[in-house]
Amino acid sequence: MxxxxxxxxxxxxxxxxxxxxxxxxxxxxxxxxxxxxxxxxxxxxxxxxxxxxxxxxxxxxxxxxxxxxxxxxxxxxxxxxxxxxxxxxxxxxxxxxxxxxxxxxxxxxxxxxxxxxxxxxxxxxxxxxxxxxxxxxxxxxxxxxxxxxxxxxxxxxxxxxxxxxxxHPDPSKSRGQYLPLLELSVEEAPGDDRNTHYLGREYLYYGRWDDCIRTLKRHLSLPSAVWADERCASMRYIARALVQKGEKAEARRWLWRAVGEAPHLREPWLELAWQLYESGEWDGVAYLCRAALSIETRPQTYICEGWAWGSLPWDLLSIGLYRTGRRAEALEAARQALALEPDNARIRRNVELLGG
Incomplete structure (x- = not known):
């Protein structure tokens, strides 16, 4: 061969x-x-x-x-x-x-x-x-x-x-050519759901919030956009753009839609948990993190993001549990987070403060 x-x-x-x-x-x-x-x-x-x-x-x-x-x-x-x-x-x-x-x-x-x-x-x-x-x-x-x-x-x-x-990429290499090429891709094939999704994501990277939202809504409307994982990602990116525009309530509605679209993925549960963390809704944080952690098989697609499989879900869970008076459970979650990120000084301090 x-x-x-x-x-x-x-x-x-x-x-x-x-x-x-x-x-x-x-x-x-x-x-x-x-x-x-x-x-x-x-x-x-x-x-x-x-x-x-x-x-x-x-x-x-x-x-x-x-x-x-x-x-x-x-x-x-x-x-x-x-x-x-x-x-x-x-x-x-x-x-x-x-x-x-x-x-x-x-x-x-x-x-x-x-x-x-x-x-x-x-x-x-x-x-x-x-x-x-x-x-x-x-x-x-x-x-x-x-x-x-x-x-x-x-x-x-x-x-x-x-x-x-x-x-192992060169961090100094520019991706400036990506946006015009993606715009060309969508111009050449307007019905291509994949490149429409990528273009909306690229607008997010550039801080073009309205273009991001418009393009990703169009992605969701395309007849060929049937892959739940990518649809869920479009909904999460729309929510991120809405947060940047100060529309947090609307962002939360999109994150709930993302959870419903792909409940088998950790990412939508955790992005929603983060929003509840920022607003101090601790029972919700704990519930959403546990839902994310119940997903134990890491997907094999590019949609899977590393932060969802690191210390973050255990870390947020620990904080949610602590804030709702469940100290022993919080300690166990903090230990799990530390095992995944042993050099994180803040998580280590949390373990120590919880009695670990």
């Missing part, structure tokens, strides 16, 4: 050696450099990669991904798309080959998108950027995804749990 890695890059020489070492289990590495000025292409070639240099004008990620995929030899069996700020943990190839069956055309694998300052995992989900050589193209100017070409059998998707890819 022939495995090929392919990627796009620009001015990432500092990542080249680490990335190439990580991708070394592949039979070949193919990179499209889109205009580096720091010697990235030369560094990658010296380390054994096949590198082509081509500027993509106007810039869009799907066009660049498709050009990089075209570099992969036609006889490759498995194509692995990564970025230079990502690192596979050793043994990924054997795990991938073990999961790949005769009818497999795509594989999903565990992806750590972010880490906490202490090195522990933060946001984790399963990604799907490993695929067969034939019958695929990348679509959308940003937040690009693989699309199966017409005329090719759909094939099967395999889970490859032994494959772990870690993301």
């Amino acid at each position: 022939k495995v090929a890695v392919y990627a796009i890059c620009k001015n990432e020489a500092r990542f080249a050696a680490r990335w190439m070492a990580s991708m070394g289990e592949a039979d070949g590495v193919y990179v499209l450099d889109t205009g580096s000025t720091d010697g990235t292409a030369e560094r990658l070639r010296a380390l054994g990669a096949v590198v082509a240099v081509e500027e993509i004008i106007p810039w869009r990620f799907d066009a660049a991904r498709n050009r990089s995929l075209a570099l992969v030899p036609e006889d490759a069996d498995i194509c692995v798309c990564t970025d230079l700020d990502e690192v596979f943990r050793p043994g990924w190839r054997a795990a991938l080959e073990g999961a790949w069956g005769p009818d497999t055309v795509q594989a999903s694998y565990r992806y750590t998108w972010s880490f906490r300052p202490d090195g522990r995992e933060d946001t984790v989900f399963w990604s799907e950027k490993i695929h067969s050589r034939q019958g695929w193209r990348w679509v959308h100017p940003v937040h690009e995804v693989l699309e199966r070409l017409p005329g090719f059998p759909p094939g099967g998707k395999a889970a490859a749990p032994g494959v772990q890819l870690d993301h």
